[in-house]
């Protein structure tokens with residue numbers, strides 16, 4: 001079907017979805033009597049869904065179409081369990097609860113349903129949806145959060161039954177990211193993901209446009225079911241405008257991000273040219289990446305017992321035990337079912353990880369299911385093309401971990417180092433492991449450097465791998481592995 005208003009109008013009685021328009025337009029979509037009777041809320045009920053416009057200030061000027069704001073809500077969680085064990089389903093819902101709390105919500109209750117696959121219409125099926133409505137009513141919740149990604153139609157149908165707003169995991173994670181983004185790049189990345197999320201949902205609402213005239217919102221021109229060009233009302237123009245403005249803003253944001261990505265990659269190239277190896281921290285959210293960065297470098301990076309505390313990559317300099325310099329980058333944490341549009345939006349940040357010489361994959365070993373976290377992180381690593389980067393598994397929070405879990409993890413991940421960023425335990429071993437795994441500079445040199453060229457000796461110390469150093473009468477005899485640039489600089493002093 002084409003995108004034409006006209007066609008949409010003609011076929012809209014067959015559409016499954018219902019459509020909404022911001023009540024402030026005065027053109028709240030009218031139920032189409034034929035199709036939607038039983039499920040339709042009346043206008044008052046609809047408005048009692050307490051819709052709030054705009055997910056973040058960033059988006060407010062983009063679109064005035066309604067959006068499901070999450071902050072400070074009283075929520076009930078609902079999950080559909082179709083694979084894995086009951087314990088896994090529960091763990092997933094507990095994580096959803098932690099995410100909801102991170103977003104500022106108060107979790108009142110959680111419901112899990114076993115189904116082959118989510119119900120195409122209401123996600124949990126109509127019977128369960130009615131049960132959920134009772135839970136919502138008895139707890140006084142104002143929001144339901146589903147542990148998955150729902151289609152716009154599922155969200156709307158479920159809302160009609162439970163009579164409060166329904167959001168999905170993707171929207172929740174987007175909201176957390178929006179609250180936490182600080183840098184210009186981070187904000188732009190989140191805004192892009194939010195706009196992408198909104199666009200298909202806008203289309204649904206936009207399709208009610210043909211009813212807007214008949215709905216009386218624009219002064220009752222009386223077009224009724226007539227259709228055709230004449231039915232295009234101001235509301236329609238407005239939605240079209242919103243949609244176009246979102247697309248334009250998305251294009252603009254993409255261009256800005258591309259620019260920022262370019263300067264980030266230039267910086268990275270420069271670091272590369274300086275032959276300073278790049279180490280990146282990666283891992284599940286709340287695993288302790290920022291704490292570890294602070295331990296390794298003394299950097300004052302925000303540490304918080306919250307999911308997704310870090311969204312902006314921080315790059316710091318550090319030194320291995322033998323004095324070799326390397327950079328170390330903190331990054332955004334990963335989570336199960338990280339929305340794809342976020343991975344896309346954060347691609348340039350995540351390139352920091354894919355381009356690293358060495359990954360420190362930080363795992364919270366005090367978690368009941370560290371294996372699940374590792375699997376989720378590796379899935380994302382693969383998606384961003386970082387699966388070939390050498391990796392050290394860092395089992396963090398040793399101080400709080402169950403010894404049996406630790407033993408199990410050490411057996412499972414032989415190339416792992418057990419540490420506690422909190423107590424400092426194991427950090428020396430981690431430094432030694434990093435040292436051993438840093439890429440070896442390419443060229444072996446043997447040079448007699450005159451005492452006047454202490455700068456070259458210092459460069460060998462900080463960027464090369466020193467094999468031997470002897471102080472002779474005429475200068476310092478150095479045998480070392482260094483990168484090509486430094487090898488060239490040392491060329492004129494090559495020992496015979």
Ligand SMILES: Nc1nc2c(ncn2[C@@H]2O[C@H](COP(=O)(O)OP(=O)(O)OP(=O)(O)O)[C@@H](O)[C@H]2O)c(=O)[nH]1
Pocket residue numbers: 283284285286287288289290291292302303304305306307308309310311331332333334396397398399400419420421422423
């Ligand atoms: N007991 C214990 N707690 C730790 C340790 N390391 C970090 N934590 C705590 O774990 C929580 C998360 O730490 P962060 O360093 O913010 O974790 P992160 O991986 O950077 O998290 P995000 O940026 O949110 O993805 C904080 O409350 C830390 O104090 C540790 O070794 N032991």
Ligand SMILES: [Mg+2]
Pocket residue numbers: 289290291302303309310330
């Ligand atoms: Mg962090």
